[in-house]
Amino acid sequence: MPNRPYIVGNWKMNGMRAALSEARAIDRGAARHPGVQVAIAPPDTLISLMAEAVETISLGGQDCHEAGSGAFTGDVSAAMLADVGASFVIVGHSERRAGHAETDAIVRAKAEAATAAGLGVIVCVGETEAQRDAGNAEQVVTMQLEGSLPDEAGTPGQVTVAYEPVWAIGTGRVPSLDDVSAMHRAIRAKLEARYGAPSAGVRILYGGSVNAGNAAELLHCDEVGGALVGGASLTAESFLTIVSAAAPETD
Ligand code: PGA
Secondary structure (H helix, E strand, O other), rough: OOOOOEEEEEEEOOOOHHHHHHHHHHHHHHHHHOOEEEEEEEOOHHHHHHHHHHHOOOEEEOOEEOOOOOOOOOOOEEEHHHHHOEEEEEOOOHHHHHHHHOHHHHHHHHHHHHOOOOOEEEEEEOOHHHHHHHOHHHHHHHHHHHHHHHOOOOOOEEEEEHHHOOOHOOOOOOOOOOHHHHHHHHHHHHHHHHOOOOHOOOEEEEEEOOOOHHHHHOOOOOOOOEEEEEEHOOOHHHHHHHHHHHOOOOO
């Protein structure tokens, strides 16, 4: 259902088994908002346990290797994520691009591997502060999309783009609402040029310091189809406030 708002929690390298109770609470809260698609990308170590603990929310990985299997110590394939209960995977997060030297070409290969394994994929893009200050934000993001998106849009809702300005991640700073709308419109235009009509099935999430206080206004910006939430997704209390902010009035 790609027209539902999509609220995704990126737990990053946080979460022991004790956090499963938080996931259960998030799941119960999400069940009260059928008009919102809620997901968590926990660390891989928790995916199968969480899959047994929840009923409503979907689960994803935070990264995958581009190969199906083989001698890649420490890596996990898209098929392995699917095997333990993931239905999507995040690729190209700026913490992967910066900390693991992931290029657009690598991100694209991972996105292709994910869709080939039948997973949904969230492709992350976003400019650094220096790039924004230089007036290059839209150009940078457009180039990242050009290099990182998979060839096909897949089934409706299978491909998602997350716009996450690097300088807004974990900093408590967010772009102006006008800047969010302008970037999301530019991403929409790029998706239309790239995929044609199937681009309508691609949602664009905003990510970067989304919290209970700012979610409602960010979610109302042009072409914002949901949010990718880091820190504020770790507790049911704050994450469910964001889910409520995304809910249509009929929920
Ligand atoms: P943040 O992280 O919400 O903690 O800023 C977002 C992300 O990196 O996806």
